[in-house]
Amino acid sequence: MQGIPNKGAGKIVADIAEVIVSNKAYLSEIDGKIGDGDHGINMAKGFGRAAERLDPDGTLTEAMEILSDVLMSEIGGSMGPLYGMMFSDMAEALGDSETIDAESFTAMLQAGLDGIQGIGNAKVGDKTLMDALSPALDALKAANAGGKSFPEALDAMKAAAAVGRDSTIDMVAKLGRSARLGERSRGVLDAGATSCCMILTAFADSITARLD
Amino acid sequence: MQRFINNPDDIVDETVAGFVRTHNDVVRLHEGNNRVVVSNFAAEKGRVGIVTGGGSGHEPAFIGYTGKNMLDAVAVGELFSSPTAKSFLDAIKAADGGAGVAVLYGNYAGDNMNVKMASKMIKKDGIEVATVVANDDVCSASAEEREKRRGVAGEIFMWKIGGAKAATGASLQEVIASAQKAIDNCRSIGLGLGPCTLPAVGHPNFLIEPGKMEVGIGHHGEPGVRVEDLKSANEIADDMVKVVLDDHNLRAGTEVAVLVSGLGATPINELYVLYDRMATKIEERGLKIHKAFVGNYFTSLEMVGATLTVMALDDELKPLLDTETNCPGF
Numbered sequence: 001m002q003g004i005p006n007k008g009a010g011k012i013v014a015d016i017a018e019v020i021v022s023n024k025a026y027l028s029e030i031d032g033k034i035g036d037g038d039h040g041i042n043m044a045k046g047f048g049r050a051a052e053r054l055d056p057d058g059t060l061t062e063a064m065e066i067l068s069d070v071l072m073s074e075i076g077g078s079m080g081p082l083y084g085m086m087f088s089d090m091a092e093a094l095g096d097s098e099t100i101d102a103e104s105f106t107a108m109l110q111a112g113l114d115g116i117q118g119i120g121n122a123k124v125g126d127k128t129l130m131d132a133l134s135p136a137l138d139a140l141k142a143a144n145a146g147g148k149s150f151p152e153a154l155d156a157m158k159a160a161a162a163v164g165r166d167s168t169i170d171m172v173a174k175l176g177r178s179a180r181l182g183e184r185s186r187g188v189l190d191a192g193a194t195s196c197c198m199i200l201t202a203f204a205d206s207i208t209a210r211l212d
Numbered sequence: 213m214q215r216f217i218n219n220p221d222d223i224v225d226e227t228v229a230g231f232v233r234t235h236n237d238v239v240r241l242h243e244g245n246n247r248v249v250v251s252n253f254a255a256e257k258g259r260v261g262i263v264t265g266g267g268s269g270h271e272p273a274f275i276g277y278t279g280k281n282m283l284d285a286v287a288v289g290e291l292f293s294s295p296t297a298k299s300f301l302d303a304i305k306a307a308d309g310g311a312g313v314a315v316l317y318g319n320y321a322g323d324n325m326n327v328k329m330a331s332k333m334i335k336k337d338g339i340e341v342a343t344v345v346a347n348d349d350v351c352s353a354s355a356e357e358r359e360k361r362r363g364v365a366g367e368i369f370m371w372k373i374g375g376a377k378a379a380t381g382a383s384l385q386e387v388i389a390s391a392q393k394a395i396d397n398c399r400s401i402g403l404g405l406g407p408c409t410l411p412a413v414g415h416p417n418f419l420i421e422p423g424k425m426e427v428g429i430g431h432h433g434e435p436g437v438r439v440e441d442l443k444s445a446n447e448i449a450d451d452m453v454k455v456v457l458d459d460h461n462l463r464a465g466t467e468v469a470v471l472v473s474g475l476g477a478t479p480i481n482e483l484y485v486l487y488d489r490m491a492t493k494i495e496e497r498g499l500k501i502h503k504a505f506v507g508n509y510f511t512s513l514e515m516v517g518a519t520l521t522v523m524a525l526d527d528e529l530k531p532l533l534d535t536e537t538n539c540p541g542f
Contacts, residue, residue, distance in 0.1 A: 028413055032413065032417035032418075033417075035417075035434075036292045036410065036417055036432045036433045036434065037410055037413045037417035037433070038290070038291065038292060038293060038410055038412070038413065041410075041412045041413065042290065042293060045221070072296060072297060072298065072329070073296055073297075073298040074296060074298075075290075075296065076289045076290065076293055076294045076295050076296035076297075076299070076322065076326060077267075077289065077290065077293035077294050077322045078294065078321045078322035078325060080294075080296060080297075080322070080326070081297060081322070081325040081326055081329055082325070119325050119328065119329070120321075120325065175321060176321045178434075179360075181434065181437075182437070
C-alpha cells in the first residue's frame, strides 16, 4: 500500500499553514460579506503560530497536536474550537501509526469530522465547513472502496471538497453568525467551507508530493 | 480610517492593559492569563461566582461590568470573537469561592462552544458550573425560535441581576434562576446608521448607503434584517419601541427598566433625543419606567446606531436591579 512515513510529515502542517497565511486577506474578504470579516485574520494567526512552533522533522501527529493546542488555547472564536477539535481528534486517530496511507488517512479524517460534529451540530446543507469536509470524506472512502490508488483517492477528495465549497454559494446559512441573515446570506461562499477546502487540498498536495 | 492604533494585532492586549490600569481599585489582571479580568472583590468564600466572556470591541462591555455585586471574572476574546475555552476556564476558577460559578453569556456559536469546552475541562477541578445564555435580540430570530436569538445589551441586566442575587448569599441554582428570569424578561433591538471596521481588516465589512438605515442590526457588524429609508429620530424611536414591546406582551401597569445604548460613534445627545420619545411611547402602553440607563453601555467599535432594551420587573427583580454596584461600566 502506498504511504509516507508519519515521522517527518510534520511539514504537512507547515504546508497547510502556508496556504492559510497566504489566503488571509481572501478569507477575511469572503467572511466580511456575511460575517464580520475576521476569519482570515484568526486562521492566519493560529496556523501561522503553530507553523513557527512545530518541528518539521517530527510526526504529523505531533504537528497536529501543536496546531490544535494553539487553536484551542489562543484563538477562540468559532474556528478555534472547531478546527481545534478536528485536529486534536485527527492527531489522536493517527496516533503512533508509522505510515500515513489511504487507510490511516481516511480514519484520521473520519475522526476529525466526528470531532467537529461532537461540538458543533452542523449538518451538510447548513452552509458551514461541513459542506466541504463531509463530501470530501465520502469521496475518499468511495475511491478507496473502488480500488483507487492513494493519490487518486486524494485527488477525488480534493475535487469533492471544491464542489462542496462551491455548493455553499447557493445555500442559506443555518448556523453561526451569518445564519441571522436568512435569505441575505445566499449568493456568497461560506468562509469556513472555503478554509476547510484549502486545508484538505493542502493535505492532498503535500502528501502526494511526498509519495513520489 | 483614522484610528488610535499601534499594531492591530496588539489592540486587545493594549485595551485590557489600559483598562486594568485605569480601574485598579476595582479590577485586576488574572495572574496567569492576560485575557482574563478579575474583580478585586472576588473570589468571596461561600458566594456564587459570576463569570461572563465575549469578544472585544464592545467596551465598556464585557470587562467594564467586573466589580462588586456584578461580574467576578471576565474572559476576553479578540475583537468580535469569542474568548478561548482556556480563558473561560481561568475566569471560572478565579471567580470560584466554593459555592459554584454561574456563567452568564450571549448566544453566539463561538461562545457556546468555548463555554461548553470550559465546562467539560472544569469537571476535574470539582467546581460546579451552571450557565444562562442570553437571547434578548428580537430581530435575530422569530418568537417561535427564541432559543436562536442572539444576546445583546440585555446581558447587562442579566449580569446585574445575577451579581446582586449572588450577593444575597443565594445558591447557584437560585442565582441561575434569577439571571434566567432577567434575560427572559428582556427584549432588545439594534438600529444601525453606519458600519464599523475591524482595524486588522481595514475596511467596513458592510455598507449602509446614505439615507438608509439597518433595522435589527447585530452588534458585531452583522447587517440588519432589513434596510429602510432613514427617518426622523422620533419615527425611529417609535419603531424600536414597537418591535420590542410587540414581542414582549406586557400587562399594563408593569414596571420596566430601560436601557438605551449607543453603538460607539453616535453622540450621546442623540441617545437622549431617542430616549425622550421612547419613554413617552413606553408610557403610552401603560408601562411604568422604574429606572433608565442612557449612554454607551454596550458598543460595537465605531458603529453609528443605538440599541433599546426593555426588561420587565417584578418584586424579585426590582430590588436586585437597585442593588448598589461598584464597576467601571455604570
